[in-house]
Amino acid sequence: MPEGHSVHRIALQFARHFVGERVSTSSPQGRFVEGAGLLDGRTMTASRAVGKQLFLEFDEALYLRVHLGIYGAWDFAGSIEQDPVTRSARGRMGQTGQHGVVDDDEDAPGTVVGEHEDSLASIGAPRRARLRMGEESSSTEALESFPAEPVGQVRVRLLTERAVADLRGPTACEVLDAAAVQEVIDRLGPDPLVDDPDEGEERMLERVRRRRVPIGLLLMDQSVVSGIGNVYRAELLFRARLDPHTPGASLPEDVIRELWRDWRYLLGVGVETGQMLTMDGLDEDAQRRARRSRADRHWVYKREGLPCRNCGTHVVLELAAARKLYYCPSCQQ
Template sequence: MPEGHSVHRITRQFQRNFVGHRVTVSSPQGRFVTGAQQLSGHTVTDARAVGKQMFLEFDHGLWLRIHLGMYGAWDFSGEIQMDATMASANGRMGQTNQHGTDLDAGDPAPTFDAAGENSIFSIGAPRRTRVRMSEQEKQIDLAETFPPEPVGQVRVRLLSDTVCADLRGPTACEVLDPAQVDAVIAKLGPDPELDNTPEAEARFVAVVQKKPTPIGRLLMDQTVVSGIGNVYRAEMLFRAGLNPHVPGKSLRETTVRALWQDWAHLLHIGVATGQMMTMDKLEGDEYRLALKNRADRHWVYKREGLPCRVCGTHIVLEEMAARKLYWCPRCQA
């Protein structure tokens, strides 16, 4: 399932390529015909992400709400402008995080992982290309014609003069009015990429410290905090040295505040790089290796049965909140 960083990156693509443009909206699959008719011919005026959900506003006051869920993905094609807000001074996505991982270091050529994912796109003039954005991002073959023929079960197509965005497999796809959008957002926990204020941190801390629920479940609860999914949950708990089964209300305030701050830190890196980079102090070849291989990015995620990178104890796999949980029974005792 796409986690918060992916949804923020997708939303920024809409901000860059669709906001301010009149679009034709259709439903090639046929499952969103009425909604498409409500939006088609109008101008996109805003694009927002809150956790794992995104919202597109149109000039007549209606919004398109999307939750990608487990299988959803957006395909962008045409003369795509990559998001300049994620570009560094040297014209590439990146930033240097506080723990020393240099996101601008190394060869200026794009870095591809074993699955073909381009982690850092060049910034510049619009390029005629196609990009798949979901849990991972991939640059795929150039379409010979524009707009391309719909491929697969396209729920929604947004088409401007130069860019096409096709949505497949979302969990939620609906047209809402402003009051309905506000009601959806009100139920969500704070998102540090939108609001990393002391007030947002305090809200997270207060909710966690009231709950007898295990912290491993609370971090996945989108009403407690927005955007955390299976990968970030496992990695954050390891980085904090926390047993996933410890009740939230038993945690010290300083511990819960540190969790919030670490989530803000990791989410910011994820938005900048497109990768869930959770190992700090990676530089040079180590950093490039981590970009290319997911096994070199994480402390515990998908490392069941392998020795812990810190203590050597075998990483445990269990189920929590209907998702796989990876953790070290010694470092997180």
């Protein structure tokens, strides 16, 4: 499931290429015809991410709310320009031209291992499509015309004169008014990139300390803190050397505050780089490997049975509320 950094990057993509533009909205799949009709022809006025929720605002205060869930993804095409962060990554996010994606990194293979998490053209669940970088191939397909015909089950297509965004497989996709949007946001925990940092820290502290639920579950509870998914959960707990089974109410105040501050830091790194880079202090070669491969970018996530990078103890995998939980039983006790 895309985590908070991906949704913030999607919001930035819309801010850069769709906000201020008149948008033709349709539902090629046919499952969102009524909602698309409410938005068709309106101007997008703002885009905002809160945790894993995306809110696209249109004139007359109508909003498209999208939660990608496990299978959802946005594909972008057209005149999608690179920002300075993308250029500094030397193409690993996928440089996008007038009608398609071009990989301009001469040193890297044409794929980013890690489910396209840093792709400029496609953000969300991995799948093959015309505008996505292939998982095994360095080739990409330039489009002969713009806009191309929708590929696959496109729930919503947002189209301007220069850019198109196709949404597939979301968990939630609905048109809301401002009051309904606020109701959704009020149910969410603080997001470090949205809330005042100090106020957000106090809200997270209060919500964690009043519950005897294990911290490994609380970090995934979007009403406690927004945007954290399986990857960031495992990595935050390891970086804090914290046993995931510790009840929130038993944690010292300074430990909870440090979790919030570390989440704020890692979320910022994720939005800036497009990758969940959770290992600090890497030399140049290690940084290069981490940017190219998820296997070299995390402390414990998806490293079950492998030696802990810190102490050598085998990393453990267990199920917690039907989600995979990774941790080191030696470092995190």
